[in-house]
Amino acid sequence: MLCIRCLLAVVLLVASASASAGAPPKLPPDFQIPQADSSPGPVTFSHATHVPKTGKCTTCHMKDLKMKRGGSGPITLDAKQEGKYCGACHDGKTSMAGATVFAIDECDKCHR
Template sequence: MIRHASGAVRAALAVGVLLAAGPALAGSKLQKLPTDYVFPRGDGSPGPVMFSHESHVDAAKPSCTTCHPREFRVLEAGRTASREPIRHDRMQAGAACGACHGKTAFGFDSCDMCHK
């Protein structure tokens, strides 16, 4: 069924599945989260960036809708909602990772916080 649904319908179904799993995610080990994602290394990048849901989800109060689908695509790892590339200038302007980083989460002062 999901295979034939539109992108918006697939995204809504995916968010619904993740929300329904909410209580299961609240344990000490977040087992239902997607695997870590390594972004392709861009020109001039000091190192690869690995995104981990485990370090971005509050285990006591998990919520996928904080980022999905508003900032990032649900079924396409490493893609923004608008499908624009994730770039530093856009992040520093508040897009993608910059929706939190530089505001409520650590900023862009130290490259090695994200680039390993």
């Protein structure tokens, strides 16, 4: 029996092999990130928007974010401003797919 860490490694390996073979990865549906009391509005995260720009799931997962929803703990503005979670790329400096990623302080891009 595989431990959860080994199972995730196998899943990522298979997903990576599928993507390399030209098959698009099966993406999870959009989901709403839990809203903190101080949040200016809800945020809906879309893998379909992010994965084509990052190129692969492991750009974020296994680095900044856990695979299990809620497994990364609360996603706060302070943490994002420290370069964690969304702030790892949304710093106004990082380039993905030939474009600069918008900065974390452009609140209305995500909070709607």
